Amino acid sequence: MPHHVDVHVGKRIRHRRWLVGMTQQQLAESVGIKFQQIQKYETGANRVSASRLWDIAASMEVDVGFFFEGVEAGQAAADAAAASPTKMPARGGPADLLGDKEALDLVRSYYAIPENQRRRLFDLARVLSDVA
Template identity: 70%
Template sequence: MKHPVDVHVGKRIRHRRWMVGMTQQQLADSVGIKFQQIQKYETGMNRVSASRLWDIARTLGVQIGFFFQGLSEDESAADAETDILANKEAMELVRAYYAIPEAQRKRLFDLARVLSDAA
C-alpha cells in the first residue's frame, strides 16, 4: 500500500521535472538510476531515500523542503483530481508561462486576472 507522504513527494518530483522540461530518463541518468525507478518514485510505489532525494533536489534545482510543501497532517484526504498541477495540460501552461520574458509575463498575468474577474 502506498504511503500518502510517498505519493505527495512523488507528485512534487514529477511536477518539478515537468517544470524544468526534463524527461524521466534525463533525471534518472543524472542521479545514476534507471528511469523505471523514477517512475516508481513519481507514483509513490517506492520510497525515495534521503540521499536519493538530495540528488534529485540538486538535479532539479530545488531545496529538499520543496518536496514536502503542501503536505498536510491528513494527506489521505488529498485527492489527485483536485490537484490542478496533476493535470499535464496545466503543467505545460505553467511551463510556457515561465518561458515568457518577465515584463511580458507580468502583462499577461494582469490580462488573465482581468479576464477571470470579468467571467
C-alpha cells in the first residue's frame, strides 16, 4: 500500500500538470522518462525520488515545496473519511476540488472568457447554485 505522502505528491503533480495544460507525455519528455512512469507517480504507485521531483518542478515552473502543500490536511481528511465513509462533501461537490479534472478544466475555461462576459457567467452560476 502506497504511503499517503507519495499519493499526495502524485496528486499534486497531476494537479499542476493539468493547470499548465501539459500531457503526461509532454511532462515525461521534458524530464527524460516514459509517460508510464508519470502515471505511476501520479497514482502514488511509485515513489518520486528527490532529483526527479526537482526536475518535474523545474519543468512545470513551480517550487518543489508545491508538491507537499496540504499534505497534513490531506492526511487529516483521509483519516476523517475512513472514520465516516458515508459522509458527503459540502454542497455535493468533490471532496478534493483541486484534484478534480473537470473542476480544473472548468476554471481554465472560465478564465479564457473575456472579463465582462465572465462576470455575467459568474452571476448566473451563483443564481443557479442558490436555486439547486
